[in-house]
Amino acid sequence: MNASETIQQRARHQRLDADRLLTAACVGLPLLGLILFFAYPMIIVFLRSITVGDSYGIGNYVEVLGSSGFWRATRHSLVMGGATTLVSVFLGFIIAHGLYRCAFRGKWLIRAIIVLPLLAPSLVQALGLIFLLGRNGVISRALGVEIEIYGFWGLLIANTLYALPQAVMIIGAALVLLDARTYEAADVMGASPWRQFRDLTLPSARFGILNAGFVCFIITITDFGNAAVIGGDYSVLATEIYSQVVGQRNFNMGAVVGIMLLLPTVIAYAIERQAMKRQQAGQTTGQVPYRPVFAPPRDLCMAALSLLICACIVAVIGIVVYASFVTLWPYNMSLSIKHYDITLAGGYSSLWMTILISLGAAVGGTIAVFLLGLGLRRLPHVLAQPVQILAAMPAAVPGMVLGLAYILTFNSTSTPLYLLYGTAALIGIVNFYHYHTQGFLTVMTGFRQLPPALEEAAGSLGAGLGRTACDIVAPFIAPMLVSVFFFLFMRSMVTLSAVVFLTTPQLSVAAVTIMRLDDAGLTSQAAAFSTCVMAVVCGAVLSMKVILAMMQRRRAE
Amino acid sequence: MKTWIQTATLSIAALGFAAPTLADALTVYTALEEEEIAAYVEAAQAAMPDTEINVLRLSTGKLGARLLAEAGNPQADVIWGWAVSAMMDPQILEMLEPYAAKGADVLPETFRAADGKWFAPIGYMGAFCVNTARLEEKGLTMPTSWADLEDPAFKGEVLMPDPNSSGTGYLHVNAVLQSMGEEAGWAQLEAVDPNMAQYTSSGSKPCKSARVGEYTVGISLAFTAMQSIEEGYPLAMVFPEGGVGYELEASGLMASANNPEAAKAFLDWTMSDEAIGLYQKYKALITVPGVDASAAAEAAGLPADISTVLADIDFVKAAEDQSAVKAEWKEKFGR
Numbered sequence: 030m031n032a033s034e035t036i037q038q039r040a041r042h043q044r045l046d047a048d049r050l051l052t053a054a055c056v057g058l059p060l061l062g063l064i065l066f067f068a069y070p071m072i073i074v075f076l077r078s079i080t081v082g083d084s085y086g087i088g089n090y091v092e093v094l095g096s097s098g099f100w101r102a103t104r105h106s107l108v109m110g111g112a113t114t115l116v117s118v119f120l121g122f123i124i125a126h127g128l129y130r131c132a133f134r135g136k137w138l139i140r141a142i143i144v145l146p147l148l149a150p151s152l153v154q155a156l157g158l159i160f161l162l163g164r165n166g167v168i169s170r171a172l173g174v175e176i177e178i179y180g181f182w183g184l185l186i187a188n189t190l191y192a193l194p195q196a197v198m199i200i201g202a203a204l205v206l207l208d209a210r211t212y213e214a215a216d217v218m219g220a221s222p223w224r225q226f227r228d229l230t231l232p233s234a235r236f237g238i239l240n241a242g243f244v245c246f247i248i249t250i251t252d253f254g255n256a257a258v259i260g261g262d263y264s265v266l267a268t269e270i271y272s273q274v275v276g277q278r279n280f281n282m283g284a285v286v287g288i289m290l291l292l293p294t295v296i297a298y299a300i301e302r303q304a305m306k307r308q309q310a311g312q313t314t315g316q317v318p319y320r321p322v323f324a325p326p327r328d329l330c331m332a333a334l335s336l337l338i339c340a341c342i343v344a345v346i347g348i349v350v351y352a353s354f355v356t357l358w359p360y361n362m363s364l365s366i367k368h369y370d371i372t373l374a375g376g377y378s379s380l381w382m383t384i385l386i387s388l389g390a391a392v393g394g395t396i397a398v399f400l401l402g403l404g405l406r407r408l409p410h411v412l413a414q415p416v417q418i419l420a421a422m423p424a425a426v427p428g429m430v431l432g433l434a435y436i437l438t439f440n441s442t443s444t445p446l447y448l449l450y451g452t453a454a455l456i457g458i459v460n461f462y463h464y465h466t467q468g469f470l471t472v473m474t475g476f477r478q479l480p481p482a483l484e485e486a487a488g489s490l491g492a493g494l495g496r497t498a499c500d501i502v503a504p505f506i507a508p509m510l511v512s513v514f515f516f517l518f519m520r521s522m523v524t525l526s527a528v529v530f531l532t533t534p535q536l537s538v539a540a541v542t543i544m545r546l547d548d549a550g551l552t553s554q555a556a557a558f559s560t561c562v563m564a565v566v567c568g569a570v571l572s573m574k575v576i577l578a579m580m581q582r583r584r585a586e
Numbered sequence: 587m588k589t590w591i592q593t594a595t596l597s598i599a600a601l602g603f604a605a606p607t608l609a610d611a612l613t614v615y616t617a618l619e620e621e622e623i624a625a626y627v628e629a630a631q632a633a634m635p636d637t638e639i640n641v642l643r644l645s646t647g648k649l650g651a652r653l654l655a656e657a658g659n660p661q662a663d664v665i666w667g668w669a670v671s672a673m674m675d676p677q678i679l680e681m682l683e684p685y686a687a688k689g690a691d692v693l694p695e696t697f698r699a700a701d702g703k704w705f706a707p708i709g710y711m712g713a714f715c716v717n718t719a720r721l722e723e724k725g726l727t728m729p730t731s732w733a734d735l736e737d738p739a740f741k742g743e744v745l746m747p748d749p750n751s752s753g754t755g756y757l758h759v760n761a762v763l764q765s766m767g768e769e770a771g772w773a774q775l776e777a778v779d780p781n782m783a784q785y786t787s788s789g790s791k792p793c794k795s796a797r798v799g800e801y802t803v804g805i806s807l808a809f810t811a812m813q814s815i816e817e818g819y820p821l822a823m824v825f826p827e828g829g830v831g832y833e834l835e836a837s838g839l840m841a842s843a844n845n846p847e848a849a850k851a852f853l854d855w856t857m858s859d860e861a862i863g864l865y866q867k868y869k870a871l872i873t874v875p876g877v878d879a880s881a882a883a884e885a886a887g888l889p890a891d892i893s894t895v896l897a898d899i900d901f902v903k904a905a906e907d908q909s910a911v912k913a914e915w916k917e918k919f920g921r
Contacts, residue, residue, distance in 0.1 A: 098920050165720070165799035179784060258791075261784045262921035268751070271787060275647035276751035277912065278675055280654055357818050359798060360719070373620040374643075429651075436655035451661070530652055533661075534613060534640030548645055549620040550813040552794060 048407075048494040055404030055494075059397040060416060065446070066462045067423050070434035071291075077437070078284035089285045099269060099286070106250045106266040107293065109181070113188040113249040118242045120189070120338055121196025122234070127331035128197075129204040130230060132321040135332075142339040143197050145346050146190045148519040148566040150543050150559045155258035156552070157345035158187055160352055165359060167348065179261030187255035190345065192245040193338070195467055198516060199244060202474040202509045203237025204230070209319040222327060236477050239301045240470040244424060247294045247466070251427040253526060266290055267427050274429065287430035294425035298418060346563075353556040368557040374545035375537055377558075380565060383539040386457045387521035394461035394468055395514040399506070402472040403498055406484075417473075424466035428526025435459055436530055451533045459531060460521040468513040475509035476502075511577065515570055522566050611638040612848040615653065617646045618667035618835065619809060622868040629864060630855050637848040646672055646753045646789075657681060663843035664852055669753050670834040671760075673704050674905035683841035685850060689857030696901065697834060697873040706834035707857060709871040711896065712757050713808040714824040715793035720802045729803060731827040732762060736777045744781050745792035746805035750912050750920075753833065754789025758805055759915060760904045761831025765897040772918070779919055797821050808870065808888075815887070823887065829897025832871060871896075 081088040093099050124143060128136055146154060161167055162178045169176045178186075215225045253267035260268070266286055274283035321328075352358040356365045371377060401420060405413045423431075439450040449455040461468075479502065487497045503510070525540035532541050539562045546555035616623060623643060631639050642662070644652060646669045653662070654677055665673070665682070672678065684702035698705035716728060724743065729735050735744055747755035763771035783801055786792055792804030793811055797819040808830075811823035837856055843849045855861055857874075865872050865879070870888050872879045879892060889895060 098916060159798075159800065163798075163800050257787045264921060268787060272748070272751040275651050276748070276753075276787070277909075278650045278654055278672070278677060280651075360820060361818065373624065433651060433655045436652070437658070440656050440659050440661070442659055447659075529644070529648060530655065532642070534642045545620060545643060548790070550790065550794070550810050550817075 051494045052407045055400040059401035070438040073437045074284045074434045078288045093285045102264045102266045102269045110246045110250040114242050114245040116189045117192040117196045117245045124335050125197050125200040127335040131328045131331045132323040133328045133332040139335050147194045150523040151254040153349045153559045157349045160348045180263050183259040187259050188249045196241040199241040200237040202471050203234045237474045243301050247424045350560050353560045368553040379537040379542045387518050390457040390460040390521040391514045391518035394517045398468040398472045402476045420469045432527035432530035459527045464520050475506045614641045614664045614666050615662040616666040617649050660842040663849040666837045667835040670836040673836045682838040685839040687853040687857050704836040704838040706836040708869045709834040711808040711832040712830050713811045715796045715804040715811045716822045717796045719820040720799050740781045742783045743802040745801050747789045748785035751787035752789040757831040761897040765829045825895040
């Protein structure tokens with residue numbers, strides 16, 4: 030054995046050790062976050078759910094399982110979850126397919142509109158649907174028939190509006206990275222476009238479709254906001270929790286329902302994983318990005334459908350923006366800016382703080398899910414599986430349960446985590462973990478498309494994990510990271526359900542101001558404030574996009 | 587990385603966005619209305635210049651959830667103007683310390699706790715919010731009592747809050763049961779049930795839905811009705827014959843108060859002549875004997891003698907019966 034070989038071997042060993050350490054750090058840090066800020070609070074909720082008097086027992090579960098209201102709400106939640114999932118994934122696929130697999134102009138418009146439901150405060154969506162489709166809404170009045178929106182159909186529309194952008198984000202992550210050469214080969218072999226769609230596009234998008242379905246299902250069964258304003262008497266599990274906790278100050282029973290909500294989620298996730306096993310992972314190296322050519326029947330049809338969906342979104346949000354300038358909707362339609370003179374509930378002061386918090390949540394969150402995705406690829410399956418399930422679970426927890434769990438956990442002086450209570454940091458953290466599932470699954474869907482051979486090649490050329498991550502993986506996965514960043518930023522700006530329990534007299538956020546204005550009966554002012562929030566978010570997103578584009582151009586030069 | 591976010595956000599916090607409570611700061615949790623809070627706090631702050639008064643406003647139900655979640659390490663020094671039926675929850679009473687605020691002894695016994703844990707110089711009322719435009723369009727007659735709402739013509743036109751989710755819902759159900767008697771009361775609720783379009787989870791929602799013409803009658807709060815009328819909505823506020831439900835807005839001292847002296851001074855202020863003067867401007871319901879609410883009441887279109895429209899409510903009984911009534915209601919009307 031000569032000297033140079035020994036040195037080489039030693040160097041390789043050192044690199045392997047460093048890589049192992051880096052893998053551990055990649056998984057370890059985000060995992061520590063998940064445990065501290067998700068698993069630990071949920072364990073506290075679980076303990077509350079089995080607290081009966083001064084001891085532990087299953088009495089609360091027996092009581093909940095024995096009530097007819099619970100089973101009715103469960104049935105409603107499952108039916109609603111299933112229906113919303115079908116509709117959102119179907120429509121989401123149409124839009125994502127239009128955006129990434131078809132050639133037509135004006136995609137930027139669809140891209141811009143489809144995210145609007147994410148940056149609209151929940152009040153906007155509710156008001157928009159009622160102003161449009163309510164019994165005294167614009168459409169009812171125009172048709173002269175009273176549409177009965179409250180109940181199943183209204184709730185289905187509201188939930189679909191909210192779930193659709195998330196479905197597009199995740200399915201898009203699967204469609205954006207398909208290899209053009211496969212399609213060229215198919216063309217050469219004479220496969221019809223339909224055959225190509227069925228045998229190439231659909232199978233490769235399956236991981237994204239399943240992930241999107243999973244996300245749509247759980248965000249629907251945990252959503253309270255839509256159910257409360259437009260669900261009418263269609264009681265769902267989230268309204269059950271609200272009734273127990275807020276209506277009857279019965280924490281432990283609320284905790285029981287919160288824990289039960291985790292069950293369908295775990296089952297849905299298990300089914301999804303099972304379905305995934307049959308699919309081959311990864312692709313070949315040297316991909317050529319797919320550049321769709323204009324195919325009139327397909328593209329015109331897709332464009333029309335996408336625009337139609339977008340028109341609905343614009344109508345719902347636009348009518349609220351318009352109504353915020355109306356003197357007295359729907360009785361005095363003259364225009365006025367008086368609703369923008371907001372002095373109560375802290376006025377506009379909360380807006381800037383909310384932007385800081387949201388940027389923090391988005392930056393930290395994007396890095397965390399990227400590291401987690403990167404590390405998980407290198408972990409043995411046995412270890413990776415439980416981490417994946419944990420990382421996909423947070424969306425199964427209704428915001429209200431998460432917010433109250435945070436109070437129970439972080440308002441206890443027994444741990445140093447108490448330092449976080451009442452700070453902006455904790456609000457940023459709860460926002461990130463509330464939306465952890467969506468971010469994680471989007472990045473995982475992206476990683477799925479990453480050819481393993483690419484990483485292997487980098488490895489055999491002597492690049493360590495750090496170098497591979499920065500030079501190979503990050504650029505490849507960048508489009509998903511950008512969409513995760515904007516997703517987290519937009520949701521943090523407007524999400525209410527968890528945050529409402531974590532604000533303090535000195536620290537409020539925009540969503541809470543909107544709620545307080547609406548609570549005070551000043552619905553038009555709440556709409557005006559929401560319009561300002563949406564304008565600020567649009568402005569922030571646009572300027573960040575410009576910065577990104579400039580950075581890309583500089584790099585290209 | 588995580589530590590990086592934490593450092594960054596904690597330094598933001600350190601910059602004063604989430605300043606830790608000062609020694610001479612007072613934390614007050616309240617469910618009073620925004621407008622009156624602003625006026626009262628301005629006056630109280632002037633009267634107590636050395637104390638920084640920090641107020642957290644949440645709706646009655648959410649405030650309860652927050653207080654209970656924080657029970658292990660309470661953050662509030664004072665609960666101010668919160669529904670007495672919520673205050674009388676044993677889980678909440680446990681957190682309070684008896685304190686005889688200066689001037690609270692003038693209140694009749696029904697408006698303060700025997701053990702001194704709470705006192706209520708003010709309150710709020712329920713009301714029917716009737717959209718006059720829709721009433722006319724549908725050719726309905728103005729309802730003046732619960733019995734009027736039984737008319738099948740009102741089918742699908744009436745909304746009320748679910749007592750299991752909303753304190754306002756219980757306010758109305760309890761008033762019907764106590765003023766008509768158990769049996770007749772349940773019969774009355776059963777008779778209007780077929781006409782109910784929805785039982786909502788929020789107490790003000792029925793009025794907000796009625797004012798934009800989605801439904802004709804919203805069984806809700808007088809405050810929302812008056813505020814909507816002032817904004818110009820075609821709305822009439824109706825107090826049902828036989829008496830409308832009302833709720834006391836109680837205040838109390840948290841046993842765990844970090845700053846008990848300031849907390850006591852603040853509670854004393856809520857019974858001061860200055861405070862009572864402000865109540866006359868904002869409140870239709872004042873329980874301080876000899877204090878006339880007529881100015882505020884008249885401005886809002888209420889009868890000068892408010893007691894003529896109020897149901898006879900026994901708050902102790904209302905608190906005791908709460909769980910049983912809510913359970914029975916759910917059994918009968920849960921949807």
